[in-house]
Amino acid sequence: MTNNMIRVALIGSTGYTALEVARLLLAHGKAELTVATSRSDEGKPLSEIHPSLAGRCDIALQPFDPEQIAKQADVAMCCLPHGASAESVRDLASAGIRVIDFSADFRLSSVPLYEQWYGVTHPWPERVGNVVYGMPEFFAQEIATADVVANPGCYPTSAIMPLAPLVRAGLIQTDDIIIDSKSGVSGAGRSPKLGTLYCEANESISAYSIASHRHGPEMQDLIHRISGKTVDVLFTPHLTPMDRGILSTMYARPELQKGDTVESVKARLMAELRETYRDQPFIHVVDHLPATKHVVMTNHVQMTVRVAGPSDAPGRVIIVCAIDNLSKGASGAAIQNMNVMFGVDQMMGL
Amino acid sequence: MTNNMIRVALIGSTGYTALEVARLLLAHGKAELTVATSRSDEGKPLSEIHPSLAGRCDIALQPFDPEQIAKQADVAMCCLPHGASAESVRDLASAGIRVIDFSADFRLSSVPLYEQWYGVTHPWPERVGNVVYGMPEFFAQEIATADVVANPGCYPTSAIMPLAPLVRAGLIQTDDIIIDSKSGVSGAGRSPKLGTLYCEANESISAYSIASHRHGPEMQDLIHRISGKTVDVLFTPHLTPMDRGILSTMYARPELQKGDTVESVKARLMAELRETYRDQPFIHVVDHLPATKHVVMTNHVQMTVRVAGPSDAPGRVIIVCAIDNLSKGASGAAIQNMNVMFGVDQMMGL
Amino acid sequence: MTNNMIRVALIGSTGYTALEVARLLLAHGKAELTVATSRSDEGKPLSEIHPSLAGRCDIALQPFDPEQIAKQADVAMCCLPHGASAESVRDLASAGIRVIDFSADFRLSSVPLYEQWYGVTHPWPERVGNVVYGMPEFFAQEIATADVVANPGCYPTSAIMPLAPLVRAGLIQTDDIIIDSKSGVSGAGRSPKLGTLYCEANESISAYSIASHRHGPEMQDLIHRISGKTVDVLFTPHLTPMDRGILSTMYARPELQKGDTVESVKARLMAELRETYRDQPFIHVVDHLPATKHVVMTNHVQMTVRVAGPSDAPGRVIIVCAIDNLSKGASGAAIQNMNVMFGVDQMMGL
Amino acid sequence: MTNNMIRVALIGSTGYTALEVARLLLAHGKAELTVATSRSDEGKPLSEIHPSLAGRCDIALQPFDPEQIAKQADVAMCCLPHGASAESVRDLASAGIRVIDFSADFRLSSVPLYEQWYGVTHPWPERVGNVVYGMPEFFAQEIATADVVANPGCYPTSAIMPLAPLVRAGLIQTDDIIIDSKSGVSGAGRSPKLGTLYCEANESISAYSIASHRHGPEMQDLIHRISGKTVDVLFTPHLTPMDRGILSTMYARPELQKGDTVESVKARLMAELRETYRDQPFIHVVDHLPATKHVVMTNHVQMTVRVAGPSDAPGRVIIVCAIDNLSKGASGAAIQNMNVMFGVDQMMGL
Incomplete structure (x- = not known):
């Protein structure tokens, strides 16, 4: 030692x-x-x-x-x-x-x-x-001196990171947000249960806890804490046949400006996310559609935005965010928090 | 022979x-x-x-x-x-x-x-x-005498089967429907491509063709043909690490009646689906949340309904439908169509 | 009914x-x-x-x-x-x-x-x-009239079917047989246990019960019953990340005849297996190397033979056999046995 | 920089x-x-x-x-x-x-x-x-000054590491060695081919290149270079449904000493391996049966020995070795070699 x-x-x-x-x-x-x-x-x-x-x-x-x-x-x-x-x-x-x-x-x-x-x-x-919420991208200063840090939930991390900045900047409506998340099986823990046996979870996808999962209120609470705005989210988690990773596909309505097109809305949202995370080493606003494989076994986050609708009538914003539920969604975030608490480079060991 | x-x-x-x-x-x-x-x-x-x-x-x-x-x-x-x-x-x-x-x-x-x-x-x-659309649950009579049958698309089958009856009965709003679908990799075919290599698709989930997949217009067209109503759907397919199966998680707004609660809306939609498919041997309106594993390697379909919102203010209907993309989403439906065309029991061989 | x-x-x-x-x-x-x-x-x-x-x-x-x-x-x-x-x-x-x-x-x-x-x-x-051993390929007559049938073990089925005829015909040596088997996880049953949790078994292969698995003596006992010869097998099972299927790779020494080559030994063993199973609808002696995917969800068996060594000095016979552990290795065999017991076509329902 | x-x-x-x-x-x-x-x-x-x-x-x-x-x-x-x-x-x-x-x-x-x-x-x-073979556990001195290093093959790494020391010490016979290896699909590379499509490789295991794979002679050559003894190995690779990892199950005959029991043979072989790798940070001689999951995404190797036979007549040695084919079997070994070539701690970055 x-x-x-x-x-x-x-x-x-x-x-x-x-x-x-x-x-x-x-x-x-x-x-x-x-x-x-x-x-x-x-x-x-x-x-x-x-x-x-x-x-x-x-x-x-x-x-x-x-x-x-x-x-x-x-x-x-x-x-x-x-x-x-x-x-x-x-x-x-x-x-x-x-x-x-x-x-x-x-x-x-x-x-x-x-x-x-x-x-x-x-x-x-x-x-x-x-108690400070352990997301250094928003609360680094408080984490640095905290005695106790509440490490974020896995699903909330995948939802808050793209949604909170967009809500805070007034770019999406707050009352019509759907979060359709797909998680690897490790999120269900290591206690033997029927539903997480290999032969039950393998080669199968299913929804669970629709509109009743505990991470829904956590998302709302934290988006409010970061943006100052009350939001209403509908959250559906899915058990996906893979060890690790969360992909959240999110649907929201854009706050439109005069003359907006599908392209202008997309550009504005992407710019806001890029600006928010410009100095954050783990957060990547990407042009491609992220896959969980791009981030598993890392503390990194990939997110992007698409906009649907006739070109001159952008109707719906689709946001996709990929994280590793065990790393940025749990233990990686904890190490990152520890690094901030003890004043070492936040990427150390990650 | x-x-x-x-x-x-x-x-x-x-x-x-x-x-x-x-x-x-x-x-x-x-x-x-x-x-x-x-x-x-x-x-x-x-x-x-x-x-x-x-x-x-x-x-x-x-x-x-x-x-x-x-x-x-x-x-x-x-x-x-x-x-x-x-x-x-x-x-x-x-x-x-x-x-x-x-x-x-x-x-x-x-x-x-x-x-x-x-x-x-x-x-x-x-x-x-x-040309008749090969979904015997709605078009059996025309299929029986058809010279050509258009076998349905896989994603459309998973969306049309629960949505068309609910739209037809006026139970959900037609302009705010989101279809978040997850498909096994066999849907991408058997031609060697980078994206469907084992090491690319395994242990990973990703969205693709957001709001631009060809099955979106097919869903709209057929729901219209069945219900007589024009609908607007936003469709997001996902590549899921499994051989077979499609799970579609659908979000819609209920058409509310006075005094409606979460429970009453759910009961009304479930009843409509049960009534629609009462005599259809392959379609099962179930209480549990279906997993693709419950239907793969069969021509069967499982679907259910959930309703979100405070008990006295039902806000959003969530519909989940599971099929096997290669069976009811393709070859099983074809056999079923053939059975109808040639006057044998439609379950024969399925 | x-x-x-x-x-x-x-x-x-x-x-x-x-x-x-x-x-x-x-x-x-x-x-x-x-x-x-x-x-x-x-x-x-x-x-x-x-x-x-x-x-x-x-x-x-x-x-x-x-x-x-x-x-x-x-x-x-x-x-x-x-x-x-x-x-x-x-x-x-x-x-x-x-x-x-x-x-x-x-x-x-x-x-x-x-x-x-x-x-x-x-x-x-x-x-x-x-009690008759429920392998109709060898014991159909006794099964037809049996009050009790012992349905075969999954690993033994994959080993006995190719080995017993070769031993019986004196084509391989009896004292130097290695059986390296790979089974899908369903073989371990449906009771929740740590080792068969998705996140333990997925993306991993491991050996277990080396030289101490109960199916070893079952193989020896049945090969003896079929061939009249005492054999000594070394059996190693492996837990493989898939739902179903067993692939057994078997190593034995050929009984050589004068002038034998790699090709002549292979031809002789393949011919013996083809002859043995000529009238058996579920057993296929194939030229290609079988994969478990070729047989899962069926009661069929695929097997083949390879011979190693310099062309003029064949040293070792390698036999590969693929079955579905839940079908021909358990429930399919049971249905086949039932068909034989009740005098219906043995392929009925399989 | x-x-x-x-x-x-x-x-x-x-x-x-x-x-x-x-x-x-x-x-x-x-x-x-x-x-x-x-x-x-x-x-x-x-x-x-x-x-x-x-x-x-x-x-x-x-x-x-x-x-x-x-x-x-x-x-x-x-x-x-x-x-x-x-x-x-x-x-x-x-x-x-x-x-x-x-x-x-x-x-x-x-x-x-x-x-x-x-x-x-x-x-x-x-x-x-x-050209030096890039296995620092045996050739560190030559690697340190080499202009060119031949990075080892993946299968050979899993076989040479346990077998070479046992052959060198005269503990196993040289003319009766079987290597039954199971590899993840990444070993087949990233060029799109039918056999490595997800829907071909998933949920399936199969043998290939039986007794004709190029890694067989590499194993023999290197075991000879390390031990000074000529060995004859029979090598069967298998394509296993997982991204990464190789498990090699090896069968050999022990060189017996008077009074040997199953236990004494096992103890002698384990001791030899432990002594050989005492100072090697990546090589772990373990009591449990290694799974590939224990080593994937690391440069570490786990190996163990079992002995079959009646307690007083040890007949066959079974050796199991697990590595990550992409790390210790390829890129991790390369980084380790680079570390040795440039005089930094060989564990750096691994």
Whole structure:
């Protein structure tokens, strides 16, 4: 261990996002994994749970002891289920360790909204609405000094990044937005369930949680936080036969200006996105139609805009955005947040 | 060969739809493949082009000779590219053989619409608008006596089947319909191209031909033909990492009645679809959210309806429909059409 | 229900082989599903467990009551785990219903061999060694009159079909046979387990149970039963990222004759296989190298032979055989057995 | 560009190995891509050919001009087809630039062996047998000073790494080795061909080039070069439905010692492999059975040993080795070689 390395604790180590953190840290020159906890597999080496780490990461799983962890690590990445996560985040923060929380527990602005959608009493309500949303493209300054960061949801990342700037600039209408998202199966986690068995999910696509997925309110809440405007989104997620990646195809109405054509609307929206992300190394506004394969296994985002309608009557804006749900949609974003929190180049290790 | 068997000629035998026809005929008790043509592979056994037929179908590929084929077969299934197909259909029909055309050449209602979208001069314009669309659920009577049947497109089948009855019954608005479709890769055909290589299409999803795919006007044309109403659809197809299957997720606005709730709207639309398809053996209006895996390798269709919005202010109807693009979206529909044309049980062999 | 239909009871209805039986029976002109049992889902429609049956098979799951089932069905297909299966088979047979058992409980020749490999006390030892192995290509006569049929294992089918005739004819050495098999994931069943989650099995291949899989002794036992010779096989199964299909690549030493060349050995082995299976409608000895895609969703088998070595010193025979593990490797074979048992064309419904 | 960066030229930029080199260099702290050539796409940005590089690598494709490239780069990675590659390698070396050749042109020890298997006249026969094989685990010293490095084949890497040390130590017999390998589809390259279309390769596994693949002699040649012993291998490659990864399952006979048991043989072989690779950061001798998923997207190798036979009569050794065909089997190895050639940590960027 080098003296100047950021020491990272992984809280809840058995899932895919935890593995992705461990994997990314192996190639990170200025941070290293020093702690990994697990209730169920205490004492085992992390590489027994994740055989791809064999010979590469020999850390042993330890129980969750915040005081102890605070001595061993500078930052904790908390990969626990919602509810349970908030408790651990509170205990870690109390022990003086900075925390990046992968759960949804601190993403929403209000306790009632959280409790309506997650169906549990929030264990640390004082901090709800008072934790920065870990999207450095919009909140880098607050992240830099934060004690707790709410790491964004995967679907919300794919929707907020293109929509928030367009809403903020008044380029699309706020009350008619449809988000049709397609996610790889890793988004459903690593607990054995019938629906995510290979022979159920393979060679098949299906919609789920239509108009009732928890990421819908997260999208609305964050677009509001970034743009100052209230939006209404209809969100349909789909389970897609691939390991990783989210493609969101979004439909909105343009705010038209006099003399607008399909081409002028497209140009204006593309320009706004390009301007917004000009200095953001991970966000790419591209001319081609992005595929998830263009971004998986990276922290990068590709997005583009199309406009439908007769040339002189642009009717509908179609926005396509591709991310890796496990990287920019989870663990990559967490590493990026950590980099911002500890003052190193935000691309380090990504 | 049994005396009473329907004798089928396959015109253009090297692609996936042709293989699917051959495969289905092997299990069809009242029809058999007697001719298979190919320009490029004349003389070879069909099973050399499609090794899954080895030992099961030993027919040899022959050149395209309409007079000859008329002696050998009762019906021709024409699996050629658009333009080329219309010419062959004309020649086969002139030779007195009934034809099921897999191309788009006779699907649209007017020559200008066809030439605008397909960019070629139509070789047999007299018959455009004068050929039945091969969807027995709506046009069985005309199919029964037709000399030429225009076999439906794959995406249009998935969209027309749920949308046309709802438009016809005045249950959804006609000017705000979005069709977000996800298709397996077989829809792109069997000619080697970069985009359909395994390593390009696997583990990736992407949109293509946004608001510019030729199946958009086909959907509009047929919904109009069935419902008598002009509709405007925005159609986005996606290439999905699976062999077969189409899932179309459709978004529309309900025509509301006084006192409507989310539940009442859903019930009304489901009832309309159930009533429409009550006697149709292949169409299933289901409560669950269909996955393509529920229908691939069959001629069956599963569809359902959801409604979004606050309970007392239903805002948007979401319709999901799953089909197998190669079966009900192509070769299964052709067999079904053939069954209707020759007066056998329409489920025979399907 | 037609009077002359074979009435089929499905015992244990929630797995993939049960679904495959139900699916195949829907297209079988002379048999129909009349009973489906399940301990865990009693009362539910079968189509709730298998949504692909929605609107196609509305039978309700009932408890396991042999006396009752004997009144409702002519044959029972028993899809239970080993041990449990033998008990049910005994009770069904005692109630006077003919049984096709999908488990391994009656496949092996002796109780000690069974108990050594399956680690349980056999519930009905009297019948072990006294039940026909359900491979009509070798045992059709006994199957025709059997009260109980032991449906073959999937891997054994892919190995026995090419190896047994070659061993019987003295064309390959018996003591140096390696069977390297690759199976689709459906072979592992439908119970949620970490190893068969989509994100574990997808995009990955791995060996398991090397030299210790229970299908090894089954192969040896049956090759002995068919050929009269004792063989020693080394069997390595692999989990392959696909739903269905088994490809077995087998390595053996030829029994050489004077003047043999690579070509003469290949010709002799191919001729023996062609002769053996000349009248068998499902078995195809092909020139090309079979792929699992050529046989999945069918009851057909493709096999071929290659010989390695300098042309004048043939050293090793390589045999490749492809089957569908769920069809010829399980449910298709069961339907074929049923056809033989009830005197209908063995290809009926397949 | 930093002064001390290794400047890399990519010769032939349109394939998967070229993309992998570009991708790896983006994360390499001490090397950067300065040149990319292409005959067919001159002038285009590399990211147009490989959209995953959009916004990340803006280099434009240039024609192949060795003198010019020698000014722009310190090392050339030559990703051309065999035959064509040897010519370019010669011209680049003559221009004074060090070369890592991805083709097979300089891997084999003799011109006749090369010309027998590759069917072309070698353009630079003087150097055949006189170029180091780019496997730093065995040839690091020669690589460090080499002007030309022959980057190893993918299948040979997976076979040589476990077999060569065991042969060298006299632990397995040399005349009875079977290598049954399963490769992802990227190994077949990026040129559109029927066999590598998604719908042909997906959901299917098949053997090809049985006992006639060019990597067989490469394995024999290199095992001889490393161990000093002549071996005879029988090699069967399989096309497996996954993007990346090779799993080789190998069968050999142990050289037995008095009193040997299955356990003692396994322990001796594992110990030999562990000792051989003790200081090699990428090679992991593991207890579990490796899956390709454990190593894809990394330069790491996992291998293990099993022994079959009655406990007191060990009969056959089974060795399993997993690599990523595009990384350790191609581009990762090339980066590792470059690191050794330029004196930086061999794990840099990997």
